[in-house]
Amino acid sequence: MSLAALHTADPVVDRAQVHELQTRIRQMQATKLESRSLQTHPALAPLLPGGALKAGAAYSVLGSTTLLMAMLAGPSSAGAWCGVVGMPDFGAEAAGRFGIDLERLVLVPHPGDQWLTVTAAVVDVLSVVVLAPPARATDGDVARLSARLRQRESTLVVAGAWPQVEATLRVARSGWDGLGSGAGYLSARRVTVESAPRGGSGPRRRAELWLPAVDESFRASGPTRLEAVGPIQGVG
Template sequence: MRGELPGLVRRASELTTEVAGLGADRVLPVLPELRELFAGQGLRRGSTVAVRPVPGVSGSTSLLLCLLAAASQGGSWCAVVGLPQLGLVAAAEMGVSLERLALVPYPGPQWTGVVATLLDGFDIVVVAAAGPVAASVRAQLAARARQRGSVLMPFVANPWEGADVSLSPEKSVWHGLGWGRGRLRSRELTVCARGRGSAERPRRSTFWLPGPPVPPPEAPQRIRLSVVR
Protein backbone atom coordinates (compact mmCIF):
# COMPACT_ATOMS: atom_id res chain seq x y z
CA MET A 1 0.00 0.00 0.00
CA ARG A 2 2.83 2.43 0.82
CA GLY A 3 4.38 1.62 -2.54
CA GLU A 4 1.18 2.60 -4.35
CA LEU A 5 0.55 5.78 -2.37
CA PRO A 6 4.01 7.25 -1.65
CA GLY A 7 3.86 10.11 0.80
CA LEU A 8 0.10 9.85 1.35
CA VAL A 9 -0.04 7.18 4.02
CA ARG A 10 2.43 7.19 6.89
CA ARG A 11 2.78 5.17 10.04
CA ALA A 12 1.02 6.75 12.99
CA SER A 13 4.35 6.56 14.88
CA GLU A 14 5.99 8.67 12.13
CA LEU A 15 3.54 11.56 12.37
CA THR A 16 4.57 14.70 14.22
CA THR A 17 3.30 15.25 17.72
CA GLU A 18 1.06 18.09 16.56
CA VAL A 19 -0.53 16.06 13.77
CA ALA A 20 -0.80 12.69 15.50
CA GLY A 21 -1.84 13.96 18.91
CA LEU A 22 0.85 11.89 20.61
CA GLY A 23 1.86 14.61 23.04
CA ALA A 24 -0.40 16.03 25.71
CA ASP A 25 -3.48 15.42 23.56
CA ARG A 26 -3.83 11.71 22.83
CA VAL A 27 -7.57 11.82 22.23
CA LEU A 28 -9.31 11.94 18.86
CA PRO A 29 -12.50 14.04 18.92
CA VAL A 30 -16.03 12.66 18.82
CA LEU A 31 -19.33 14.43 18.31
CA PRO A 32 -20.50 16.40 21.37
CA GLU A 33 -23.42 13.99 21.85
CA LEU A 34 -20.97 11.10 22.31
CA ARG A 35 -18.39 12.69 24.61
CA GLU A 36 -20.06 11.62 27.84
CA LEU A 37 -19.69 7.97 26.78
CA PHE A 38 -15.92 8.19 27.18
CA ALA A 39 -13.92 8.90 30.31
CA GLY A 40 -11.54 11.07 28.28
CA GLN A 41 -14.32 12.75 26.27
CA GLY A 42 -13.08 11.12 23.05
CA LEU A 43 -11.26 8.21 21.39
CA ARG A 44 -7.98 7.62 23.17
CA ARG A 45 -5.14 6.74 20.84
CA GLY A 46 -3.88 3.19 21.32
CA SER A 47 -7.22 1.98 22.67
CA THR A 48 -9.72 -0.61 21.47
CA VAL A 49 -13.29 0.65 21.18
CA ALA A 50 -15.80 -2.04 20.23
CA VAL A 51 -19.22 -1.37 18.68
CA ARG A 52 -21.67 -4.25 19.24
CA PRO A 53 -24.79 -4.63 17.11
CA VAL A 54 -27.74 -5.79 19.21
CA PRO A 55 -30.39 -8.11 17.71
CA GLY A 56 -33.72 -6.33 17.42
CA VAL A 57 -32.23 -2.86 17.98
CA SER A 58 -31.24 -0.80 14.96
CA GLY A 59 -28.69 1.97 14.95
CA SER A 60 -25.33 0.19 15.33
CA THR A 61 -24.09 1.20 11.87
CA SER A 62 -25.22 4.79 12.43
CA LEU A 63 -23.40 4.79 15.76
CA LEU A 64 -20.25 3.54 14.04
CA LEU A 65 -20.38 6.33 11.47
CA CYS A 66 -20.99 8.91 14.19
CA LEU A 67 -17.80 7.76 15.90
CA LEU A 68 -15.83 8.42 12.71
CA ALA A 69 -17.42 11.77 11.88
CA ALA A 70 -15.63 14.26 14.12
CA ALA A 71 -12.24 12.55 13.84
CA SER A 72 -12.34 12.49 10.04
CA GLN A 73 -13.51 16.11 9.93
CA GLY A 74 -10.52 16.98 12.10
CA GLY A 75 -8.06 15.42 9.65
CA SER A 76 -7.81 11.83 10.88
CA TRP A 77 -7.73 8.95 8.40
CA CYS A 78 -10.23 6.13 8.92
CA ALA A 79 -10.42 2.64 7.39
CA VAL A 80 -13.33 0.19 7.46
CA VAL A 81 -12.59 -3.50 6.86
CA GLY A 82 -15.18 -6.19 6.13
CA LEU A 83 -18.36 -4.11 5.77
CA PRO A 84 -19.40 -4.35 2.10
CA GLN A 85 -22.90 -3.07 2.91
CA LEU A 86 -21.61 0.23 4.25
CA GLY A 87 -22.96 3.07 2.11
CA LEU A 88 -20.93 6.16 1.29
CA VAL A 89 -24.07 8.28 1.09
CA ALA A 90 -25.03 7.28 4.64
CA ALA A 91 -21.47 7.97 5.80
CA ALA A 92 -21.53 11.45 4.30
CA GLU A 93 -24.94 12.18 5.83
CA MET A 94 -23.54 11.29 9.25
CA GLY A 95 -20.71 13.75 8.75
CA VAL A 96 -17.84 11.44 7.76
CA SER A 97 -15.28 13.11 5.49
CA LEU A 98 -15.18 10.69 2.55
CA GLU A 99 -11.80 11.97 1.33
CA ARG A 100 -10.26 10.52 4.49
CA LEU A 101 -12.19 7.24 4.50
CA ALA A 102 -10.80 4.00 3.03
CA LEU A 103 -12.97 0.91 2.50
CA VAL A 104 -11.78 -2.69 2.30
CA PRO A 105 -15.10 -4.53 1.83
CA TYR A 106 -13.66 -7.99 1.14
CA PRO A 107 -10.32 -8.45 2.97
CA GLY A 108 -10.26 -12.23 2.43
CA PRO A 109 -9.04 -14.95 4.81
CA GLN A 110 -5.93 -12.93 5.71
CA TRP A 111 -7.98 -10.09 7.17
CA THR A 112 -5.83 -9.89 10.30
CA GLY A 113 -2.81 -8.95 8.19
CA VAL A 114 -4.87 -6.30 6.39
CA VAL A 115 -5.99 -4.78 9.68
CA ALA A 116 -2.47 -4.86 11.13
CA THR A 117 -1.12 -3.04 8.07
CA LEU A 118 -3.83 -0.39 8.22
CA LEU A 119 -3.10 0.22 11.90
CA ASP A 120 0.37 1.32 10.81
CA GLY A 121 -0.93 4.26 8.80
CA PHE A 122 -4.53 5.06 9.77
CA ASP A 123 -5.83 6.76 12.90
CA ILE A 124 -8.98 4.62 13.23
CA VAL A 125 -9.39 1.11 11.83
CA VAL A 126 -12.82 -0.54 11.94
CA VAL A 127 -12.88 -4.32 11.57
CA ALA A 128 -16.04 -6.38 11.09
CA ALA A 129 -15.13 -10.02 11.71
CA ALA A 130 -17.52 -12.65 10.38
CA GLY A 131 -17.29 -14.87 13.46
CA PRO A 132 -15.58 -15.25 16.83
CA VAL A 133 -12.00 -13.98 16.97
CA ALA A 134 -9.36 -15.90 18.88
CA ALA A 135 -8.01 -14.31 22.03
CA SER A 136 -4.48 -14.36 20.61
CA VAL A 137 -5.60 -12.40 17.52
CA ARG A 138 -7.46 -9.84 19.63
CA ALA A 139 -4.37 -9.37 21.78
CA GLN A 140 -2.08 -8.97 18.76
CA LEU A 141 -4.27 -6.36 17.11
CA ALA A 142 -4.74 -4.45 20.36
CA ALA A 143 -0.97 -4.43 20.89
CA ARG A 144 -0.45 -3.16 17.35
CA ALA A 145 -2.91 -0.32 17.96
CA ARG A 146 -1.16 0.65 21.21
CA GLN A 147 2.24 0.61 19.52
CA ARG A 148 1.16 2.71 16.55
CA GLY A 149 -1.10 5.11 18.42
CA SER A 150 -4.15 4.11 16.39
CA VAL A 151 -7.68 3.27 17.51
CA LEU A 152 -8.85 -0.29 16.85
CA MET A 153 -12.63 -0.38 16.45
CA PRO A 154 -14.13 -3.91 16.22
CA PHE A 155 -17.67 -3.99 14.84
CA VAL A 156 -18.80 -7.41 16.01
CA ALA A 157 -21.88 -9.00 17.57
CA ASN A 158 -19.80 -11.26 19.80
CA PRO A 159 -18.14 -9.69 22.85
CA TRP A 160 -14.63 -8.42 22.09
CA GLU A 161 -12.90 -9.37 25.32
CA GLY A 162 -10.19 -6.92 26.29
CA ALA A 163 -11.79 -3.86 24.69
CA ASP A 164 -11.25 -0.66 26.63
CA VAL A 165 -14.80 0.46 25.86
CA SER A 166 -17.76 -1.39 24.30
CA LEU A 167 -20.64 0.60 22.84
CA SER A 168 -24.05 -0.82 21.94
CA PRO A 169 -27.42 0.70 21.01
CA GLU A 170 -30.11 0.09 23.63
CA LYS A 171 -33.13 1.82 22.14
CA SER A 172 -33.95 3.22 18.73
CA VAL A 173 -37.12 5.20 18.06
CA TRP A 174 -38.04 6.68 14.71
CA HIS A 175 -40.07 9.90 14.47
CA GLY A 176 -42.01 11.48 11.65
CA LEU A 177 -44.79 9.02 10.83
CA GLY A 178 -48.37 9.80 11.70
CA TRP A 179 -51.57 7.81 11.31
CA GLY A 180 -51.28 6.74 7.69
CA ARG A 181 -49.15 9.69 6.61
CA GLY A 182 -45.78 11.38 6.95
CA ARG A 183 -42.25 10.09 6.49
CA LEU A 184 -39.32 9.08 8.68
CA ARG A 185 -37.47 12.27 9.57
CA SER A 186 -35.19 11.49 12.51
CA ARG A 187 -34.28 8.81 14.99
CA GLU A 188 -33.74 8.95 18.75
CA LEU A 189 -30.91 6.61 19.71
CA THR A 190 -29.87 5.56 23.20
CA VAL A 191 -26.34 4.15 23.49
CA CYS A 192 -24.70 2.40 26.42
CA ALA A 193 -20.93 2.32 27.00
CA ARG A 194 -19.23 -0.25 29.20
CA GLY A 195 -15.53 -0.67 29.74
CA ARG A 196 -12.79 -1.27 32.21
CA GLY A 197 -10.78 0.92 34.51
CA SER A 198 -12.22 4.42 34.66
CA ALA A 199 -14.90 3.37 32.13
CA GLU A 200 -16.16 0.40 34.18
CA ARG A 201 -19.36 2.16 35.26
CA PRO A 202 -21.95 2.07 32.42
CA ARG A 203 -22.54 5.40 30.71
CA ARG A 204 -25.57 6.25 28.57
CA SER A 205 -26.35 8.94 26.08
CA THR A 206 -29.49 9.68 24.08
CA PHE A 207 -29.20 11.76 20.95
CA TRP A 208 -30.90 12.42 17.63
CA LEU A 209 -29.85 11.19 14.20
CA PRO A 210 -29.21 13.09 12.06
CA GLY A 211 -30.38 15.86 14.40
CA PRO A 212 -33.31 17.05 16.51
CA PRO A 213 -36.63 16.69 14.71
CA VAL A 214 -37.80 19.76 12.87
CA PRO A 215 -41.48 20.52 13.48
CA PRO A 216 -43.52 20.38 10.30
CA PRO A 217 -44.46 23.76 8.86
CA GLU A 218 -47.86 25.03 9.78
CA ALA A 219 -50.56 24.49 7.20
CA PRO A 220 -51.30 27.68 5.28
CA GLN A 221 -54.51 29.35 6.28
CA ARG A 222 -57.29 29.09 3.76
CA ILE A 223 -58.63 32.39 2.50
CA ARG A 224 -62.34 32.38 1.81
CA LEU A 225 -63.36 34.69 -0.98
CA SER A 226 -66.88 35.99 -1.29
CA VAL A 227 -68.28 37.19 -4.54
CA VAL A 228 -70.43 40.33 -4.41
CA ARG A 229 -73.04 40.37 -7.10
Protein backbone atom coordinates in the same frame (compact mmCIF):
# COMPACT_ATOMS: atom_id res chain seq x y z
CA MET B 1 -10.58 10.32 -6.05
CA SER B 2 -13.17 10.70 -3.31
CA LEU B 3 -12.16 7.64 -1.32
CA ALA B 4 -9.64 4.83 -1.48
CA ALA B 5 -10.60 1.20 -1.71
CA LEU B 6 -8.90 -2.16 -2.17
CA HIS B 7 -10.95 -4.40 -4.44
CA THR B 8 -9.92 -7.95 -5.26
CA ALA B 9 -11.47 -10.58 -7.48
CA ASP B 10 -10.05 -13.28 -5.23
CA PRO B 11 -11.55 -13.24 -1.71
CA VAL B 12 -8.11 -14.07 -0.27
CA VAL B 13 -5.84 -11.04 0.04
CA ASP B 14 -2.17 -12.01 -0.33
CA ARG B 15 0.90 -10.32 1.13
CA ALA B 16 1.63 -8.42 -2.09
CA GLN B 17 -1.82 -6.86 -1.98
CA VAL B 18 -1.37 -5.93 1.68
CA HIS B 19 1.95 -4.25 0.81
CA GLU B 20 0.27 -2.44 -2.08
CA LEU B 21 -2.45 -1.17 0.25
CA GLN B 22 0.12 0.16 2.74
CA THR B 23 2.07 1.88 -0.04
CA ARG B 24 -1.02 3.50 -1.55
CA ILE B 25 -2.22 4.85 1.78
CA ARG B 26 1.21 6.24 2.69
CA GLN B 27 1.34 8.03 -0.68
CA MET B 28 -2.09 9.60 -0.12
CA GLN B 29 -1.69 10.41 3.55
CA ALA B 30 0.01 13.76 4.14
CA THR B 31 -0.18 13.87 7.92
CA LYS B 32 -0.86 11.62 10.88
CA LEU B 33 -2.37 12.94 14.09
CA GLU B 34 0.20 12.88 16.90
CA SER B 35 -2.09 13.30 19.89
CA ARG B 36 -2.51 10.51 22.43
CA SER B 37 -6.26 10.97 22.12
CA LEU B 38 -8.52 11.64 19.15
CA GLN B 39 -11.25 14.21 19.08
CA THR B 40 -14.71 12.69 18.97
CA HIS B 41 -18.10 14.15 18.14
CA PRO B 42 -19.45 16.22 21.09
CA ALA B 43 -22.59 14.05 21.20
CA LEU B 44 -20.47 10.95 21.88
CA ALA B 45 -17.90 12.46 24.26
CA PRO B 46 -19.98 11.80 27.42
CA LEU B 47 -20.13 8.10 26.48
CA LEU B 48 -16.36 7.60 26.27
CA PRO B 49 -13.90 7.37 29.17
CA GLY B 50 -11.95 10.61 29.12
CA GLY B 51 -14.40 12.13 26.64
CA ALA B 52 -12.35 11.08 23.59
CA LEU B 53 -11.08 8.09 21.65
CA LYS B 54 -7.81 6.86 23.14
CA ALA B 55 -4.91 6.30 20.76
CA GLY B 56 -3.69 2.71 20.93
CA ALA B 57 -7.00 1.37 22.26
CA ALA B 58 -9.96 -0.64 20.96
CA TYR B 59 -13.70 -0.02 21.28
CA SER B 60 -16.72 -2.19 20.56
CA VAL B 61 -20.01 -1.14 18.95
CA LEU B 62 -22.85 -3.64 19.08
CA GLY B 63 -25.51 -3.87 16.39
CA SER B 64 -25.49 -0.42 14.76
CA THR B 65 -23.74 0.70 11.56
CA THR B 66 -24.94 4.27 12.06
CA LEU B 67 -23.31 4.35 15.50
CA LEU B 68 -20.07 3.10 13.91
CA MET B 69 -20.27 5.99 11.45
CA ALA B 70 -20.85 8.39 14.32
CA MET B 71 -17.69 7.07 16.01
CA LEU B 72 -15.68 7.94 12.88
CA ALA B 73 -17.21 11.36 12.29
CA GLY B 74 -15.34 13.30 14.98
CA PRO B 75 -11.80 12.10 14.21
CA SER B 76 -12.43 12.32 10.46
CA SER B 77 -13.68 15.91 10.57
CA ALA B 78 -10.64 16.79 12.72
CA GLY B 79 -8.32 15.58 9.96
CA ALA B 80 -7.69 11.92 10.84
CA TRP B 81 -7.40 9.29 8.14
CA CYS B 82 -9.92 6.51 8.78
CA GLY B 83 -10.52 3.03 7.40
CA VAL B 84 -13.29 0.46 7.26
CA VAL B 85 -12.38 -3.23 6.91
CA GLY B 86 -14.81 -6.05 6.15
CA MET B 87 -18.00 -4.02 5.61
CA PRO B 88 -19.01 -4.25 1.91
CA ASP B 89 -22.36 -2.58 2.66
CA PHE B 90 -20.79 0.45 4.37
CA GLY B 91 -22.51 3.42 2.72
CA ALA B 92 -20.06 6.13 1.71
CA GLU B 93 -22.90 8.55 0.89
CA ALA B 94 -24.42 8.16 4.35
CA ALA B 95 -20.97 8.44 5.90
CA GLY B 96 -20.45 11.75 4.14
CA ARG B 97 -23.73 13.10 5.53
CA PHE B 98 -22.54 12.14 9.00
CA GLY B 99 -19.48 14.35 8.57
CA ILE B 100 -16.90 11.72 7.54
CA ASP B 101 -14.36 13.15 5.09
CA LEU B 102 -14.47 10.78 2.11
CA GLU B 103 -11.14 12.13 0.87
CA ARG B 104 -9.55 10.59 3.98
CA LEU B 105 -11.54 7.34 4.06
CA VAL B 106 -10.05 3.98 3.01
CA LEU B 107 -12.41 1.06 2.37
CA VAL B 108 -11.33 -2.60 2.31
CA PRO B 109 -14.70 -4.30 1.79
CA HIS B 110 -13.46 -7.85 1.18
CA PRO B 111 -10.29 -8.65 3.18
CA GLY B 112 -10.84 -12.42 2.85
CA ASP B 113 -9.27 -14.97 5.16
CA GLN B 114 -6.34 -12.61 5.79
CA TRP B 115 -8.56 -10.05 7.51
CA LEU B 116 -6.34 -9.78 10.58
CA THR B 117 -3.22 -9.25 8.43
CA VAL B 118 -5.06 -6.63 6.38
CA THR B 119 -6.30 -4.88 9.52
CA ALA B 120 -2.78 -4.78 10.96
CA ALA B 121 -1.52 -3.29 7.68
CA VAL B 122 -4.21 -0.59 7.71
CA VAL B 123 -3.59 0.16 11.39
CA ASP B 124 0.04 0.91 10.45
CA VAL B 125 -0.95 3.99 8.46
CA LEU B 126 -4.41 5.14 9.59
CA SER B 127 -5.53 6.83 12.80
CA VAL B 128 -8.91 5.11 13.25
CA VAL B 129 -9.98 1.77 11.79
CA VAL B 130 -13.43 0.16 11.90
CA LEU B 131 -13.34 -3.63 11.66
CA ALA B 132 -16.18 -6.10 11.10
CA PRO B 133 -14.46 -9.43 11.90
CA PRO B 134 -15.82 -12.34 9.82
CA ALA B 135 -14.63 -14.87 12.41
CA ARG B 136 -13.58 -15.07 16.02
CA ALA B 137 -9.97 -14.06 16.62
CA THR B 138 -7.71 -16.15 18.82
CA ASP B 139 -6.28 -14.69 22.03
CA GLY B 140 -2.86 -14.58 20.38
CA ASP B 141 -4.19 -12.68 17.36
CA VAL B 142 -5.96 -10.18 19.62
CA ALA B 143 -2.78 -9.66 21.65
CA ARG B 144 -0.67 -9.06 18.52
CA LEU B 145 -3.18 -6.61 17.06
CA SER B 146 -3.43 -4.80 20.41
CA ALA B 147 0.35 -4.46 20.50
CA ARG B 148 0.29 -3.03 16.96
CA LEU B 149 -2.37 -0.50 17.98
CA ARG B 150 -0.25 0.68 20.92
CA GLN B 151 2.89 0.85 18.79
CA ARG B 152 1.24 2.85 16.01
CA GLU B 153 -1.06 4.83 18.35
CA SER B 154 -4.06 3.96 16.20
CA THR B 155 -7.60 3.33 17.41
CA LEU B 156 -9.70 0.27 16.53
CA VAL B 157 -13.51 0.28 16.56
CA VAL B 158 -14.93 -3.23 16.21
CA ALA B 159 -18.42 -4.04 14.96
CA GLY B 160 -19.35 -6.64 17.56
CA ALA B 161 -17.86 -7.99 20.76
CA TRP B 162 -14.07 -7.78 21.18
CA PRO B 163 -11.79 -8.52 24.15
CA GLN B 164 -10.10 -5.84 26.26
CA VAL B 165 -11.90 -2.82 24.85
CA GLU B 166 -11.91 0.60 26.52
CA ALA B 167 -15.70 0.79 26.20
CA THR B 168 -18.60 -1.08 24.61
CA LEU B 169 -21.42 0.97 23.05
CA ARG B 170 -24.83 -0.17 21.90
CA VAL B 171 -28.18 1.32 20.91
CA ALA B 172 -30.45 0.29 23.77
CA ARG B 173 -33.66 1.94 22.55
CA SER B 174 -34.74 3.42 19.25
CA GLY B 175 -37.76 5.26 17.83
CA TRP B 176 -38.59 7.14 14.64
CA ASP B 177 -40.29 10.52 14.26
CA GLY B 178 -42.33 11.63 11.28
CA LEU B 179 -45.34 9.30 11.25
CA GLY B 180 -48.68 10.68 12.34
CA SER B 181 -52.06 8.93 12.34
CA GLY B 182 -50.61 6.15 10.21
CA ALA B 183 -49.22 8.44 7.48
CA GLY B 184 -46.13 10.51 6.77
CA TYR B 185 -42.42 9.88 6.32
CA LEU B 186 -39.81 8.63 8.78
CA SER B 187 -37.69 11.75 9.23
CA ALA B 188 -35.55 11.34 12.36
CA ARG B 189 -34.47 8.55 14.67
CA ARG B 190 -34.03 9.13 18.38
CA VAL B 191 -31.91 6.55 20.18
CA THR B 192 -30.62 5.82 23.65
CA VAL B 193 -26.97 4.79 23.52
CA GLU B 194 -25.45 2.94 26.47
CA SER B 195 -21.74 2.58 27.16
CA ALA B 196 -19.96 0.18 29.51
CA PRO B 197 -16.29 0.71 30.45
CA ARG B 198 -13.50 -1.86 30.23
CA GLY B 199 -14.43 -5.17 31.85
CA GLY B 200 -18.03 -4.04 32.40
CA SER B 201 -17.16 -2.65 35.85
CA GLY B 202 -17.94 0.87 36.95
CA PRO B 203 -20.88 3.09 36.03
CA ARG B 204 -22.54 2.73 32.64
CA ARG B 205 -23.16 5.86 30.65
CA ARG B 206 -26.32 6.70 28.74
CA ALA B 207 -27.02 9.44 26.21
CA GLU B 208 -29.99 10.41 24.05
CA LEU B 209 -29.06 11.09 20.42
CA TRP B 210 -30.64 11.87 17.07
CA LEU B 211 -29.16 9.16 14.84
CA PRO B 212 -29.95 10.64 12.34
CA ALA B 213 -31.70 13.97 12.86
CA VAL B 214 -34.11 15.48 10.30
CA ASP B 215 -31.18 16.98 8.36
CA GLU B 216 -29.52 13.49 8.23
CA SER B 217 -26.75 14.55 10.62
CA PHE B 218 -26.46 13.25 14.16
CA ARG B 219 -26.38 15.13 17.45
CA ALA B 220 -27.50 14.98 21.06
CA SER B 221 -31.27 15.07 21.40
CA GLY B 222 -31.22 16.42 24.94
CA PRO B 223 -28.93 16.82 27.94
CA THR B 224 -26.58 13.83 28.25
CA ARG B 225 -26.20 12.34 31.69
CA LEU B 226 -24.43 9.59 33.58
CA GLU B 227 -26.79 6.85 34.79
CA ALA B 228 -26.52 3.38 36.26
CA VAL B 229 -27.97 0.87 33.78
CA GLY B 230 -28.02 -2.88 33.37
CA PRO B 231 -25.07 -4.92 32.09
CA ILE B 232 -24.21 -4.98 28.40
CA GLN B 233 -23.89 -8.47 26.97
CA GLY B 234 -20.58 -9.34 25.37
CA VAL B 235 -18.46 -6.93 27.42
CA GLY B 236 -15.04 -8.31 28.32
